[in-house]
Amino acid sequence: MQKGDHLVLVDGSAYIFRAYHALPPLTRKSDGLPVGAVSGFCNMLWKLVEESRDTSVGVAPTHFAVIFDHSSTTFRNELYDQYKANREAPPEDLVPQFSLIREAVRAFDLPCIEKEGFEADDLIATYTRHALEAGGDVTIVSSDKDLMQLVGPCVILYDQMKDKRLGPEEVKEKFGVYPDKMIELQALVGDTSDNVPGVPGIGPKTAAQLLEEYGDLETLLARAPEIKQTKRRENLIAFAEQARLSRQLVTLDCATPLDTPLDDLFIHEPDGEKLIAFLKAMEFTTLTRRVAARLDTNAAEVETADITVEGPVRGPDRDPAPPAEPHGHGEALLPFTPAGLVESRKAAAAATFDRSAYVTIRDAATLQAWMSEAREAGVMAFDTETSSLSAMNCDLVGVSFATRAGRAAYLPLGHVSPAGAADLLSEGTVEDEIGPQLPLDDALAILKPPLEDASILKIGQNFKYDYLVLLQHGIAVEPFDDTMLISYALDASASLDGHGMDELSERFLGHKPVSYKELCGSGKSAKAIAACPIDKVTEYAAEDADVTLRLWHVLKPRLVAEGLASVYERLERPLVPVLARMEQRGIKTDRQILSRLSGRFAQKQAGLESEIAEMAGEAFNPGSPKQLGEILFGKLSLPGGKKTKSGQWSTDARVLEELAAEGHELPRRIVDWRQLSKLKGTYTDTLPAHMDDEGRIHTSYAMASTTTGRLSSSEPNLQNIPVRTEEGRAIRTAFVAPKGKKLVSADYSQIELRILAHIADIPQLKEAFREGLDIHAMTASEMFGLPVEGMDPMVRRRAKAINFGIIYGISAFGLANQLSIPREEAGLYIKRYFERFPGIRDYMDATKAFAKEHGYVETLFGRRAHYPDIRGPNPSVRAFNERAAINAPIQGTAADIIRRAMIRMEPALAAAGLSAKMLLQVHDELIFEVEEDEVEASLPVIKQVMEGAALPRVELTVPIEVDAKAADNWEEAH
DNA sequence: CGCTCCTAACC
DNA sequence: AGGTTAGGAGCGA
Known part of the structure; x- marks a missing residue:
């Protein structure tokens, strides 16, 4: 744990009793097992997990645990045998639920902490102390007054049911003393329910007043004879020892030996399937549905867990982490937390950079040793150096690795003599000059197994590039993480100036790596990396791997903490191999x-x-x-x-x-x-x-270049091929299918307007989409009171411009510009539009307010677009950010939907036994190359995947329609 | 040679 | 008016 981290501790035992008493008895339908408290507990815990990810409420947790009382006898019983002696046994129908609730915590993948001889409160006190010493903040989820003594500047008590947060001021208000005097106050007042005696005749008000006057308990007891009120004086003198005992009893032990260290409470992505399996077993239908939707999992496909009445009683330690699994096309959100993550995370933050420590790998044995290290670590950062920037057309010059912070190596594979032509003239060989290099094929044979090993997580920066380079050599690297995409999921702001490694390193590590320019020079005097001295390239390349690994340690945990793990794992990472294959295929021209x-x-x-x-x-x-x-x-x-x-x-x-x-x-x-x-x-x-030798063009898709989640295409940009004019459109006839195949173009119809209709909940728009009407004509009809039949094309054109304007966060200035009309007239149109569709204005106001409060807006799939300047002082900058914030959820949701379709497309086609190949994406359109005799069968599969892409996470209240057509070239297919 | 500006192609 | 990439002109080092 480090400064800025946030620990959430849930008082589990208190939760159980509150859940039990607050709810009517509930039994499992199939066998009558009492599950009321389990249900209440699960609902509360789920809400807590959801809430805690909403950063508007506070800092999202980095560490999380649920703490239970282990047994009824504790060290306090040795101090005082009457302690909690008049506690009644728990109700009969609650008893079997204790172990179920521990199962529940395990299903949530949260640490479940308890310890023989200690109360939950002592464990909470101890973890709190550890967290504070590490510089973190703590939220204790409980309303127990016994815990108020822990409250302080960095510790608050959160009562979830009343939605109240207690800091030092609130404690003072409630009890008349600040938290540091709570122990003394409790010692005086006592606690009947726990059998803490206190001093008779002294209640909270008197206690607070006495402490105010005398400062602390010992002073008060010593000066008790001065007290005027007879009874009070006598009691304080007579029961002084009892007060001291009470103080001992209520003082929480913040030095409890811990079986699970604080750092192990580090939060990770829950296994959605495990949780749903448990909830299904409990037959909690509503919560199952809610959780399944949130985790984007189809509950029907999850096998119900086998939970028996005598479920295993949980020990004090949490289960070992589940075995690491590769994240191929699987639907579940599988955690990937290699052992030792916590240790390496600390090291990553602490260690400094020492370029002289990097190793150059010159032989097979050394390379094998590095791969063993990677296998042991379970993680390996990894970077390829190539002869050009185009992954589709480059030679591998070298590969670098890092297995932990500061431990990195470079494997040269394609280096040549710096002098170039001197090779031919000199007597010696290249090897004499630059040292030995492992032959490429030998190296790849050694690298292939670990790179494809499911138990080694490969970490890259802009990994699609490395993935594609290795794909050309027959290696499909899995599993992997990409620091660029993690950074992009966390914050895609344009103002951040990109997600390149150098920027990320400076931003998150405070370290400026050797730049490519420094290594190779620039402009005319630039050298090929293959011709640079290997010792210099080792420093450069190994450092890149080292930086990437450290960035991963810093960034990956933030995904879960900030609730963005599903954006990364569902919308970013799985798209990498999909896009790599599309780029590799290219389109025939x-x-x-x-x-x-x-x-x-x-x-x-x-x-x-x-x-x-x-x-x-x-x-x-x-x-x-x-x-x-x-x-x-x-x-x-x-x-x-x-x-x-x-x-x-x-x-x-x-x-x-x-x-x-x-x-x-x-x-x-x-x-x-x-x-x-x-x-x-x-x-x-x-x-x-x-064009390559086969006449195919391979574009490159940028996954992290837009603020909204759209892709972009470059070198060449195939997302802006002309279509508007006839002459321009002719260019599309040059994009063709090879002999025996067809091009299929499938595009979403009006997807952004449909999303607007859904998000802003506009009845007329939704109705029009359901009826399959001409949406712009309908808009014109609503606005100007004209029949749709025989609509003047110019009037429709205006309505269309307004509809688009709405998506773009309309302004009178912009609309006037678009339609070449006076600004006043444009203003009137907008006014009229808002009168007819008041929900649109509500949506815009609500979105602006949200963006101002949070600094970002969200798509329906949780992707965030940040607009910090929306709070800025410059009115025109603010207005611009407001419009962008209005547009981003709409454009971004559309982008999310097509990403989901792309990720599901290949498995769906394969499952249908079809060989159709996805080639291009143009924001709302996908282009495929399909065998002529498979066209008929492929069209419905493509349409189905695209139209259903939002499900099950989001159920849109408007239909999503896709038009798909096959032809010999792009112009005709479109 | 590298940067900014202007323009225009797309969704 | 929201989101992009690209090419040519022009300018200064």
Whole structure:
């Protein structure tokens, strides 16, 4: 435990009795087993776990335990045989529930702590002391006044049922003394229920008053003769010893020997299946459903646990962690907490970086030894060094490993002599010059087993890259974690400046690693990494693995603590192999079509260029906004000149279109020229350069580049291939299926508007989607009171713009801009819209309020988008953040849904015996390559997976529809 | 050569 | 008006 950590201790025994007494008796239907207290206990614990993840309530816990009384006799009985002597035996129907409740805690995967001879309160006191010494905060979940003595600046008492939190001030208010005097107060007052005698005639009010006056118990007893009130004086003198005994009895033992050290209370992701199996066995249908939905698990598929009436009584220690399991396509959230995590976490935070300690691996035996170390540790950070940045087209230069903080090595595999050509000229071999390197094939043969070993967790940074590199060598690395994706799940803010390793290292470790530039240089003088000195590369590469491992130690625990484990485990990590395979496959492209289009575009452009020069009266570069602005608004003095931020004439398409509408021919030509220039320069000329030997283009998907959870595509970007204009669309005909296959395009219809209708709960929108109506025409009809039949296309267009505007966090300024209408008119439209759909305004207000309170918003699947500046002082920055915050849950939920579909797609197709291959994702569209004779069978599977992708976690109240079509090329399939 | 600006392609 | 990537021009070192 370290500073900033947060320990939650649940007073389990108190919970049991409260649950038992607060609820009517309940028995298990199938056999009459009494389970009322178990049910109440489980409900309370579940709520607590849920609440504690809501960071708005307080700091999310990093450590968590449920503490029980072990038996009725404790060390206090030796002090005083009457202690708790008049306690009645627990009710008969509660007795069998004690062991069930311990089972329940185990099912929640929480440590269940108790100790012979000690009360729960003593254990709570001891853990609290340990936590405080480590610099942590503590929340004790209980309302027992015996625990108030523990309250302090970093310790609060939380009464879950009354939802009350007690700090020092609240204790003072309640008892008239601060927590540090609680023991003395209890010693005076006594406790009838526990048989703590106290001093007769002294109640809480008097006790508080006396302590206020005399300071502490001993002073009070010593000066008792001074007290005026006869009876009070006599009692204090007569019962002084009894008061001292009482003080001993109520003083909690904060030095209880602990069987489970504090650090072992470290929280980890629960095993959803285990919990659901238990709840099903108890026949708690409501809670089972609730838990299953939250954990995104289908309860029907979980086998009911075998819980007998005489369930095993839990010992004081928790069970050993379940065996580590690989996380393939499985649906359950399996914990992966290798042994020794806690130790390594501490080491990661403490150790400093020593580059000279890194090892260069030059032979098989040393490599084998490192892999043994990894096997023992159960964890290995791992990084590949390659000859280029493109995973699909690079050679492996080396691999680095780290097995614990500070212990890292580099394995050179493809290094060449730094001098390059000198190899050929010099007498000696490369080996003489740079030392021996293990042959690549030998190294891969040694590496393959541990990299695919289910009991070794491989940790990478931007792991899709390394995964893809090794996939080219026939190695599918599993299981793995990715520090970049963990960081992204925790906080995807754009303001963070990315999730690259160097940034993360500086942000979370306060360490600046050797940069690639420092190693290889930059610009013209940049060297290939393979030509850099191996000792320097060892420092660089091994450090990367070391940093990655340490980042993992710091970041991974935060996932669970902040309630983001399911985002990472459901939406991020499983997508890595899926995207890697998509990138590896690539999409077949017809070079000839692109080249013909380039020719056609060039010809048209040339024609336009001469016309443009003639109209302008001089030759200039139409691609230069600066020159163009000077011609249009300077030389020709056309009206409507606007300036950009930096004072240049604005010449964007909007400005030029407006001029063209007024009859000016030159701007029209420029618009056309620009379009051709874009299509040619960005697409038809450039795409062929990305084709491989088989004529396929492999894009690269960035998983952590957007603030909302969308993917992005680059090198080349295949998510912005033209579609709007006919000429642009022609480019899509170049994306083709090979002979004997078809391309299938499947896209979600209006998914963001559907999500809006669901989230904001808009009856008319939901109804329209259920009826399959034209949503924009319906909107126009609602707003302007016109029938949908025979709707003016221009009116519909406005309604459509407003619908999109709503998704984007509408402003009168933006809508006016979009529709080229006065701002006042746009304002009226918005007003009208809100009148017709008041739920939208409610949603927007609620989202803004949430974002202001928490600093982030959430998708339906729990992904967060952070907007800290929404609280900032700059009104326009604030407004921008408000709009983004309104958009993010909608755009982000859509992104989550298609991610879920992609993750499920391959197993679903395989299960149906189909060989369809997913190639591309374009935000709401998936593109597949399908054997011609499998098209018919594949379409319904693809549709089903996409349409059902939100389930079971989220049940949308609008239908989700997917249109899917097969054709020979992308243009026709779309 | 590397950066910013402007523009435009997509959902 | 929300979320992206990319290319060319222009400028300064």
